[in-house]
Amino acid sequence: MFEIHLSGENLSSSSVLPSSDTNNDIHVILSTNRTAKIISSLWTSIFTDDRLRCLSLINLQLYQSDARVIAEYLREQNYLIEFTLDAVSQSVYSFDHILNEGLQKNRSIQRLTLSNLENVDAATIASLIQHNDRIKFLSLTHNNISPDGGALIADALRSNSTLISLDLSHNRMGKKGEIEFTNILHSSHPSLTQIHLNDNDTNDESLPITGQCSDTTSSPEREPMIIETKPMITDEESTQVKSKYQFLSTLLVTFLFFLWGIPNQLNDVLIRQFSKAFVLSRFEAGLVQSAFYIGYFTWALPAAYVIRRWGYKTGILLGLTLFGLGACLFWPAALIGQYTPFLIALFIIATGLAFLETAANPFIANVAGPAHSSEKRLNIAQAFNPLGAITGALVGTLFIFSGIELNDEEIKKLQSNKTYDAYLKQETLRVVKPYVILGGITFVWGLLIALVPFPANTKTTKEKANENNSLCRPLFLSSIIAQFAYVGAQVGTWSYIIQYAQDYVKVEEKLGGYLLTGTLVMFAVGRLISALLMHFGFSPPILLAFFSLINVLLIAIAILVPNSIGFGALFFTSFFMSLMFPTIFALGIKGMSGHTAKLAGCLIVMAIIGGAVMTPLMGLIAVKTGRLSLAYTVPGGAYLLIAIYALLAYVLTTERNTNS
Numbered sequence: 001m002f003e004i005h006l007s008g009e010n011l012s013s014s015s016v017l018p019s020s021d022t023n024n025d026i027h028v029i030l031s032t033n034r035t036a037k038i039i040s041s042l043w044t045s046i047f048t049d050d051r052l053r054c055l056s057l058i059n060l061q062l063y064q065s066d067a068r069v070i071a072e073y074l075r076e077q078n079y080l081i082e083f084t085l086d087a088v089s090q091s092v093y094s095f096d097h098i099l100n101e102g103l104q105k106n107r108s109i110q111r112l113t114l115s116n117l118e119n120v121d122a123a124t125i126a127s128l129i130q131h132n133d134r135i136k137f138l139s140l141t142h143n144n145i146s147p148d149g150g151a152l153i154a155d156a157l158r159s160n161s162t163l164i165s166l167d168l169s170h171n172r173m174g175k176k177g178e179i180e181f182t183n184i185l186h187s188s189h190p191s192l193t194q195i196h197l198n199d200n201d202t203n204d205e206s207l208p209i210t211g212q213c214s215d216t217t218s219s220p221e222r223e224p225m226i227i228e229t230k231p232m233i234t235d236e237e238s239t240q241v242k243s244k245y246q247f248l249s250t251l252l253v254t255f256l257f258f259l260w261g262i263p264n265q266l267n268d269v270l271i272r273q274f275s276k277a278f279v280l281s282r283f284e285a286g287l288v289q290s291a292f293y294i295g296y297f298t299w300a301l302p303a304a305y306v307i308r309r310w311g312y313k314t315g316i317l318l319g320l321t322l323f324g325l326g327a328c329l330f331w332p333a334a335l336i337g338q339y340t341p342f343l344i345a346l347f348i349i350a351t352g353l354a355f356l357e358t359a360a361n362p363f364i365a366n367v368a369g370p371a372h373s374s375e376k377r378l379n380i381a382q383a384f385n386p387l388g389a390i391t392g393a394l395v396g397t398l399f400i401f402s403g404i405e406l407n408d409e410e411i412k413k414l415q416s417n418k419t420y421d422a423y424l425k426q427e428t429l430r431v432v433k434p435y436v437i438l439g440g441i442t443f444v445w446g447l448l449i450a451l452v453p454f455p456a457n458t459k460t461t462k463e464k465a466n467e468n469n470s471l472c473r474p475l476f477l478s479s480i481i482a483q484f485a486y487v488g489a490q491v492g493t494w495s496y497i498i499q500y501a502q503d504y505v506k507v508e509e510k511l512g513g514y515l516l517t518g519t520l521v522m523f524a525v526g527r528l529i530s531a532l533l534m535h536f537g538f539s540p541p542i543l544l545a546f547f548s549l550i551n552v553l554l555i556a557i558a559i560l561v562p563n564s565i566g567f568g569a570l571f572f573t574s575f576f577m578s579l580m581f582p583t584i585f586a587l588g589i590k591g592m593s594g595h596t597a598k599l600a601g602c603l604i605v606m607a608i609i610g611g612a613v614m615t616p617l618m619g620l621i622a623v624k625t626g627r628l629s630l631a632y633t634v635p636g637g638a639y640l641l642i643a644i645y646a647l648l649a650y651v652l653t654t655e656r657n658t659n660s
Contacts, residue, residue: 001053007031011038027054027082035061040069047073047080056084067094074102074109083109087116099124104131105309113139122149126156129163133311133454136191139167150177154184161190161453169198190453249454250368252445253316254381256360259445260353261388262395262438263327267292267346268494268516269396270431272509276405277427278339282499282628286619289491291343293612295350296357296605303358304602312359312367313454319355320446322348327439334432337425345435354605362601365586379531382582386524393520395434397513402430405509475652476600479588482645483607486580488614489551489635489642493573494519495615496628500570503628504562515567519574526578540583541653545646547576548639555636562629570632580642587649614638 002024011033028046030038043066046052062070067090074083083103095117103112104127112135114120120143129138145153150173157163168177181195267288275285307315326348333341364381406414406423414420497519498512507515530547534540554576557569588604589597618631625631 001025001027002051003027003029005029005031006042008033009036011036011042024051025053026051027056028052029056029058030060031056031058033060037063038066040065043069043073047077050079052080054082054084055080056086057088058084059087060089062088062090062094064091064094064097066090067097071098071100071102074098075105077106077108080106080108082111082113084113085115085117086113090119092119092121095119096121096124099128104128106132107134109135111135111137115139115141115143117143120145120149122146122152125149126152129153129156129160131310133160133162136162136164138163138165140171141167142170145171145173147173147176149173151180154180157181157184157189157192158187160192163192165194165196166192167196168200169196171200173197173200246368248452249313249449250364252449252452253312253360253363253368254384255445256316256356257381258384258388258391259442260323260356261385261390262392263323263349263353264292265389265392265494265516265520266396266400266434267491268498269393269400269513270342270346271495272498272512273396273400273427273431274339274342277424279424280339281619282496282622283616283619284339286495286616287343288346289495289615290612291346292350293487293491293608293610295347296354297609297612299351299354300358300602300606300608303355303605304599306355307359307602308599311454312363313449315355315359316449317446319352319359320442320449322352322355324352324439324442324446326350326352327435327442330435331432334429337428342431357608358602358605361582361585361605362589362597365589365601366592366597376531376534378582378586379527379534379579383524383527383531386520386527386578390517390520390524393513393517397510397517399434400430401509401513402427403508403510475590475649476588478645478648479584480604480607482584482642483581483588483604484610484613485638485641485645486577486584486610487608488610489638490577490580491611492614492618492635493570493577493632496618496622496631497570500558500562500628500632501567505564505567515571519571522572523574523578526575527582530579530583539650540579540587541646541650543579544583545643545650547579548643548646551576551639552636552643555632555639559629559632559636562627566629573635577639584642584645587653590653610638 004026006028007030011030026049038060046055074080085098103109109132114125120140122145125140129135140153145168150168150171153168154177157166166181168181171177173180177200178197181197185192185195270288271285274280274288275282303315303319306318326345329345329348330342333345360381361378365378368377404423404427411420414423494516498509498516501507501512501515502509530543533543551573554569554573558566558573560566561569585601585604589600592600614634618634621631621634622628
């Protein structure tokens with residue numbers, strides 16, 4: 001590694017790094033600026049050099065302007081792996097700003113040294129340990145950390161799953177600190193293997209706390225104190241530990257695709273059930289999907305911020321909490337006996353699902369494996385979603401639908417006997433048990449996820465060099481439009497398929513529910529076959545275009561021949577729509593870095609608002625024309641738009657691969 005030393009006047013006059021005439025990695029060392037300010041362009045030159053691997057700031061005076069610049073660059077760093085602050089003079093504000101706004105949000109540094117610092121806030125260091133999941137080796141020597149400060153750091157260590165070694169030598173934590181950290185290592189900490197606690201006597205006033213070159217020979221000789229209860233992990237063992245946690249976390253996240261498929265599909269049952277229980281028109285009942293998908297749209301962007309700030313795991317746990325809360329709120333909503341509380345509960349469920357989808361899709365695409373297989377991997381994970389949808393449809397058919405369908409004469413008879421309200425109340429209460437049980441399962445799964453460490457995104461520098469982190473590219477922007485069209489088409493198709501069967505095939509409510517389950521089975525089979533076709537080398541964009549055009553044809557049959565033949569065509573559209581969501585999502589974020597992919601994934605999830613727009617639009621067309629079949633022109637047009645997008649995606653991805 002090539003070292004570049006800059007000190008004194010060079011720090012206030014040099015605006016660029018000296019040339020090394022080599023492409024080797026570099027270690028930049030800045031030292032001894034006295035009171036002179038470091039020129040801002042030098043910081044830019046250092047942090048934008050993609051050869052930078054190590055940066056050491058030694059015996060410097062840093063000002064608030066320096067702290068702001070350093071924090072900003074540390075936030076966005078992808079290649080710096082070692083950072084040192086030694087004998088640096090700065091205000092408490094500057095130190096906290098660098099840690100809170102820079103190091104806490106950094107995702108590349110693995111080795112951090114903070115030594116000989118006068119304004120060390122143990123609470124800030126504890127927060128760094130809690131929120132940074134990349135640092136493996138942390139040195140905090142000669143910082144005058146007190147026993148109370150040591151206790152804060154010890155508490156933070158219990159929630160950290162990546163730190164391997166911690167050096168707390170030459171502080172003032174004493175016997176209390178030794179006990180605290182010994183207990184941590186004797187517990188089942190997932191990563192920590194070694195803690196150094198040399199010279200931590202609280203009564204020793206001569207401990208060196210400033211100056212890198214303090215004369216330690218004058219101090220009394222003491223036996224080094226190293227708490228080490230586990231052998232240091234070799235690279236091979238470390239890889240095995242990471243693989244274990246990556247497998248477990250991927251397994252837990254994959255189940256979420258099944259879990260959120262259940263409430264998504266129960267909505268189609270609720271539309272029919274609420275139409276009966278609250279005597280609603282098709283347009284009013286379609287507001288179930290509006291409330292649901294407006295929740296997705298409203299909270300996808302805040303979800304992306306949470307995930308970018310605190311990571312995938314935090315976003316998933318928050319999503320599961322909201323999901324479970326919304327499901328349990330069905331109980332008081334049923335007791336109130338009005339339509340609006342149910343819409344509020346559905347909105348809360350959708351808020352939770354916005355967090356889950358915004359986190360889970362990019363996690364599977366970008367963290368669970370290599371980038372070149374992201375479409376295939378996401379299609380496999382998404383194959384569990386239709387299994388959840390099938391479960392939701394079956395649960396709704398068996399436990400929500402009563403099978404009691406009253407004609408006008410029977411309704412009048414119940415009204416005259418004053419038992420009609422009791423019948424409607426009973427129909428409303430049927431939705432409670434499935435949703436409360438679903439809420440309980442959600443909370444249990446959240447507890448399991450809380451107990452398993454999640455891996456960080458560990459893409460290499462070369463991969464990042466090839467990534468396009470701009471959101472203003474044609475493929476991504478068109479992916480948002482395509483996803484809007486797809487979700488609107490899917491939700492609209494399934495929302496009214498039971499009523500299509502009742503109107504044109506004359507089936508009963510229960511049989512309609514089983515037919516909905518059948519078309520979801522086709523959806524699951526289609527997703528599995530799509531994943532297999534991609535595995536054997538079929539181009540995802542070409543498959544997407546082909547399946548979309550087939551659905552255009554099937555929808556045309558459903559519109560023009562509204563009978564059992566039309567219903568059969570509508571039934572099979574689920575097979576060909578199966579690959580659309582994961583393929584559009586993966587194509588949209590392909591090649592993006594972790595942070596950009598999280599934001600991009602959020603924007604694509606926001607496109608789910610298509611379900612809130614197209615479903616009531618279909619209901620309105622059905623009401624105005626008196627023909628439900630004509631409402632299916634909406635998903636037909638959406639599939640045509642997706643076919644055009646797929647051809648555009650094929651051209652753009654082919655060009656990108658050629659240029660690479």
